[in-house]
Amino acid sequence: MKNIFYSALLFMALTVQSQDTIMPLWPDGKIPNQLKTDEKEIHKNEGILIISKVQKPTIEVYLPSQRNATGEAMLIFPGGGYAVLAYDWEGRDIAKFLNSKGIAGIVVKYRLPSDATQTDKQNVPLIDAQRAMRLVRSKAEAWNIKKDKIGIIGFSAGGHLASTLGTHFDEKVYAIVDEADNESARPDFMALGYPVITFGLNTHGGSKKNLIGENPSEAMVEHFSNEKHVSSNTPPTFLIHAADDGAVPVENSLLFFQALRDNGVFATMHIYPKGGHGFSLARNDNHLRGWTERLFEWIESLR
Template structure:
């Protein structure tokens, strides 16, 4: 009986060790641009877990077994129009899927500009994104990853945030608080899946624009967050995935970004599917579209 109990205890410990780890992005009391209010974070599970009014941003870390680890890590930015985070659909499900390929999957629960607990709201998602990349880079040894193989993937509005990080990683949007902030916030590669890109073209996603800018729709900010106009030769190699029949975020968003990357001499790969609509995540029920993930893994291998 003691042997059985010991075996069960060992399995329990192993299972606990295999669970995800949630780490605050910021030390307690040092969250930039935070305003104290009575607002509470909301979690609503209706098929998809929707998180809104994020108060304390975090990273949720999923690590593969060391024997399977490739040394690569991908930070994941769920979409939701800058109103909510589709946290499992475009977040934790993606992280677990990456683990199956030996890749560390790290979900970023970033603050949303629709929250009342923020000032200078349009900067806050980028603040959290820069910090998340730096924090993961600072923990590379702890996470058994290569500090020079840290990429990002973003979906829809999360794709806008990812492309913002990929083009504004050197922009000073918060004051350093610890040694992690001395590290580069530049992703080594990025994947943008049905991303919001432009705020100035007719094919823009107005909902994301209005949510991010919160009425501050000046020409300067519209240009600043139209990321096709912010690409430089230092922008990371990029993979774009989109469906032609996407009526929510038109495929022209990806086309604009691809052209900008090409014009600046940045390595760019794009997969455009005829059907799939918007918000397909892993597309596991679509025999054709679900192959986009395999194309991503092939692309990542080509970057070595």
């Protein structure tokens, strides 16, 4: 009987611990720009976990063992054209890989722009991204993370969101809801994988349409073309892209890198001759998969 009792306690402890790895971004009833509807979140797994119609944004926290931890963390923004999230391919898998290097990986399940469920939909992903950064900073001590070593990584449209956070981190897009919102939303460093950057020439049409609509104003296009908003305060940036990317032209990364150089921002860019779009960790490509080691070398250079 005693063994059963202790087994039950252990099970409860493990259950609580596992539940603690996923946290809502917002307190109940305080999600900004959210309309009350009957729309439900959709999860489909066809080799990759695809999430759409996100209703309750979360962060999913993966921490390395304390002995391996460097104190660094990265928030991860999966791509999907602002229509879906490639949640494990460009999210959970990245977090686990970061853990292997002692870095905390925090997957952000951010809301996707929707006229049906949101007001000012173009601001909603940035609202969630700013909140995620502030929430993680507020939990840094509890998670053995250094407040000044919290970076971001985003892929494709998630790279657009990451670069939006990196260039619009001080833009006021929502009202303070609790003490966490007193933290800075500025990332300490930024990595962008085959990112959508511009909404001008060479953009990704689907990401642009989903975020700012079919016929956006010139001011809206300008506002979300992130190469135009780089400043000397933009975080140090690491870029990867394949020259043969047929979905998001390599010019997106080239534009951003040039803007970083023009503003004196510490930056590194790796352009691979082939790889296409959406290669994630690229584990099946002996050459391309080296980008992960280049990322860790670059992060070490920031220490």
